[in-house]
Amino acid sequence: MSSNELFIEPNLKQITVWSRGVIMNKDARDVVVALTEAASKEGKYVQAWENYVDLPDRINVPVRAYARISSDPIASRYVYENEAPDIVVVLEETLVKGVPVLKGIKPGSTLVVNTRRSIDTILKFLGDTGNLGQIATVDASSMAEAVVTLSGSEGATDATGIGAGIAAPIAGAVARVTGIVDVENLARVVKNPAAMRRGYEEVQVRKLEVRPVAKESQTTAKELLRQMPFAGTVPSPQEENEGMVTGNWRMKRPILNTEACTQCWTCWIYCPDSCIKKGEDGPLFNLKYCKGCGLCATVCPTGAITEVPELDFED
Amino acid sequence: MGKVKNISGCVAVANGVRLADVDVICSYPIRPYTGIMSELARMVADGELDAEFVHGEGEHAQLSVVYGASAAGARVFTGSSGVGVTYAFEVYSPISGERLPVQMAIADRTLDPPGDFGSEHTDAECCRDQGWIQGWASTPQEALDNTLIFYRVGEDPRVLLPQFACLDGYFVSHILGPVDIPEPEQVKEFLPPYKNHHVLDPRNPQIIGPQIEPAMGPPLQYQRYQVLKNVFKVLEEACDDFARIFGRRYDPYMEEYCTGDAEVVIFGQGAHMETAKAVVKRLRNLGEKVGAVRLRTFRPFPTEQVKERLSRFKAVGVLDNSTNFGISGGGGVLLSEVRTALYDFGDKVKTVGFVAGLGGEVVTHDEFYRMFQKLQEIAKTGKVEKTAYWLPFEL
Numbered sequence: 001m002s003s004n005e006l007f008i009e010p011n012l013k014q015i016t017v018w019s020r021g022v023i024m025n026k027d028a029r030d031v032v033v034a035l036t037e038a039a040s041k042e043g044k045y046v047q048a049w050e051n052y053v054d055l056p057d058r059i060n061v062p063v064r065a066y067a068r069i070s071s072d073p074i075a076s077r078y079v080y081e082n083e084a085p086d087i088v089v090v091l092e093e094t095l096v097k098g099v100p101v102l103k104g105i106k107p108g109s110t111l112v113v114n115t116r117r118s119i120d121t122i123l124k125f126l127g128d129t130g131n132l133g134q135i136a137t138v139d140a141s142s143m144a145e146a147v148v149t150l151s152g153s154e155g156a157t158d159a160t161g162i163g164a165g166i167a168a169p170i171a172g173a174v175a176r177v178t179g180i181v182d183v184e185n186l187a188r189v190v191k192n193p194a195a196m197r198r199g200y201e202e203v204q205v206r207k208l209e210v211r212p213v214a215k216e217s218q219t220t221a222k223e224l225l226r227q228m229p230f231a232g233t234v235p236s237p238q239e240e241n242e243g244m245v246t247g248n249w250r251m252k253r254p255i256l257n258t259e260a261c262t263q264c265w266t267c268w269i270y271c272p273d274s275c276i277k278k279g280e281d282g283p284l285f286n287l288k289y290c291k292g293c294g295l296c297a298t299v300c301p302t303g304a305i306t307e308v309p310e311l312d313f314e315d
Numbered sequence: 316m317g318k319v320k321n322i323s324g325c326v327a328v329a330n331g332v333r334l335a336d337v338d339v340i341c342s343y344p345i346r347p348y349t350g351i352m353s354e355l356a357r358m359v360a361d362g363e364l365d366a367e368f369v370h371g372e373g374e375h376a377q378l379s380v381v382y383g384a385s386a387a388g389a390r391v392f393t394g395s396s397g398v399g400v401t402y403a404f405e406v407y408s409p410i411s412g413e414r415l416p417v418q419m420a421i422a423d424r425t426l427d428p429p430g431d432f433g434s435e436h437t438d439a440e441c442c443r444d445q446g447w448i449q450g451w452a453s454t455p456q457e458a459l460d461n462t463l464i465f466y467r468v469g470e471d472p473r474v475l476l477p478q479f480a481c482l483d484g485y486f487v488s489h490i491l492g493p494v495d496i497p498e499p500e501q502v503k504e505f506l507p508p509y510k511n512h513h514v515l516d517p518r519n520p521q522i523i524g525p526q527i528e529p530a531m532g533p534p535l536q537y538q539r540y541q542v543l544k545n546v547f548k549v550l551e552e553a554c555d556d557f558a559r560i561f562g563r564r565y566d567p568y569m570e571e572y573c574t575g576d577a578e579v580v581i582f583g584q585g586a587h588m589e590t591a592k593a594v595v596k597r598l599r600n601l602g603e604k605v606g607a608v609r610l611r612t613f614r615p616f617p618t619e620q621v622k623e624r625l626s627r628f629k630a631v632g633v634l635d636n637s638t639n640f641g642i643s644g645g646g647g648v649l650l651s652e653v654r655t656a657l658y659d660f661g662d663k664v665k666t667v668g669f670v671a672g673l674g675g676e677v678v679t680h681d682e683f684y685r686m687f688q689k690l691q692e693i694a695k696t697g698k699v700e701k702t703a704y705w706l707p708f709e710l
Binding site for chain 1: 412413414512513519520521522523524525527528529530531533534535537538
């Protein structure tokens with residue numbers, strides 16, 4: 001018997017919620033807390049936590065929150081990530097583009113996306129869905145508003161309560177399409193049960209064919225040791241940092257109207273990430289690193305820059 | 316051969332630093348190491364040494380200044396005592412982890428309370444697990460020589476590690492003794508110029524000590540664990556070269572005194588072991604088969620050598636000049652480490668701990684005499700009734 005088989009936890013369900021730093025990381029945490037609190041009421045063993053390596057105090061950075069629910073005591077409690085999610089939730093639609101939200105999912109798993117776009121549109125951005133068994137969409141942002149607060153961050157008590165924002169309809173949608181918890185138990189733990197029930201009712205779902213996926217090879221500790229530079233010292237990036245590509249923080253893309261641009265270069269001065277270069281017809285945006293903060297559009301004196309939702313572009 | 320002069324350990328260390336031709340020194344006063352910096356300041360002022368002499372606003376700053384200077388390619392020196400050593404604690408691990416061969420002299424001083432200038436090894440031993448090379452001198456001569464040997468070992472490309480060059484406060488730092496001060500030409504032959512693997516340079520920017528994810532932790536720490544093992548070979552080479560060039564031979568690991576046919580020995584480090592040797596000499600005149608083993612290299616702990624050399628005695632008394640409150644066995648760190656090294660021999664070698672000289676009190680001839688009596692009793696009866704004795708109360 002391999003040790004993988006020895007330590008398997010057949011009744012353990014893993015839920016990973018993807019979201020964005022500051023603007024909706026409280027809602028990501030609320031989804032996992034609401035689901036685990038409801039599961040607790042059903043006598044399940046649970047744990048909820050936020051990714052410790054992500055940077056939740058940075059606006060728009062992709063962040064993750066996790067839940068584990070099991071009918072047995074959870075043996076693998078001290079981990080950083082859910083290595084094989086059964087349920088993936090995407091709280092902000094742009095995350096389906098350029099972020100590996102389906103990484104490691106179990107065969108037949110469920111994806112729930114907060115979007116008003118069609119399932120087909122979302123599938124187009126996901127590419128090969130591999131092990132995914134069903135996809136669901138719910139327009140949670142039209143049913144509630146994200147609660148922006150740092151209360152409850154870093155493991156502290158959340159004084160604002162659980163499930164007042166978009167977490168409520170999302171949790172309802174998850175309960176509906178996966179049956180992971182009973183909707184009545186969920187109603188007892190969220191602050192906005194009406195929004196939760198709307199999510200439960202209005203979620204749309206489509207079954208998918210599970211396709212075989214190539215197993216990802218993991219870098220072994222010995223390989224890391226071989227690659228390790230002397231004392232961990234690395235050359236300092238001077239123009240672009242390959243270790244910190246920030247283009248996937250962006251929800252809206254800056255688009256230039258060259259006719260309105262006077263080439264005053266105010267945007268070039270203000271871009272906090274030096275993502276603007278001077279082109280012949282005006283600013284050129286480096287989309288590999290542009291976080292979509294929108295400062296360029298705000299400071300443009302002629303309104304030549306507009307912010308367009310990232311999912312309106314296929315590239 | 317250079318000139319023999321009667322000087323203190325502080326002045327001896329300062330001469331070692333001068334001869335090593337360091338580039339940057341950072342000071343902050345605290346007894347008893349202060350004399351080293353006073354002497355170095357004089358040398359710089361009088362033009363005997365061309366170095367940047369920076370006065371820090373505290374020990375944390377001292378270590379931070381030499382940390383940066385070493386990363387920029389300078390040979391650096393700093394030092395401290397007692398609570399000064401512990402105040403700088405945060406900076407020790409980054410310096411060794413980033414493989415910067417900083418040298419720091421520690422002239423031991425008892426940690427507070429009470430306010431006490433006297434020597435205890437506790438201050439320096441607190442830093443034992445920070446990845447530095449560490450060892451004690453027991454005379455001013457050895458203090459000077461260790462300064463040179465430690466730079467040589469620490470800066471070796473196979474090692475690149477910082478060094479705590481320790482000496483007992485007052486006993487070694489303040490009592491004058493004969494020191495053969497080498498000639499600069501000899502030192503040039505022994506100690507090549509410092510050249511690090513990575514040097515801070517604006518033309519070739521690097522990140523040293525970057526933020527990592529947990530998965531990078533094991534390989535990084537394993538690198539640090541492995542490199543300490545390289546110290547032994549490099550230290551042996553350095554001691555051989557030192558003997559050839561300067562005519563003084565040091566055992567890289569431990570000095571043995573009258574151990575040839577000894578049945579019991581006292582094992583320890585630093586100044587008090589000189590007293591132990593004087594006691595051994597008297598007891599030998601009475602025909603007692605006693606000896607002394609003085610550890611010179613405490614980090615990395617020479618486990619194999621200790622195991623091999625101590626296994627031939629019937630009983631080993633381990634002298635700890637430190638307070639390790641609550642430690643297993645009730646002795647000190649040295650006792651714990653010696654017992655671990657000798658564990659495989661089971662009951663063959665009896666070990667017992669002696670904690671003495673606390674607060675800088677003298678460890679008297681009579682106290683060593685009582686320790687040897689206890690060891691002979693253990694060798695005879697084969698019974699260790701108590702793991703450790705606190706002197707003078709328990710023995």
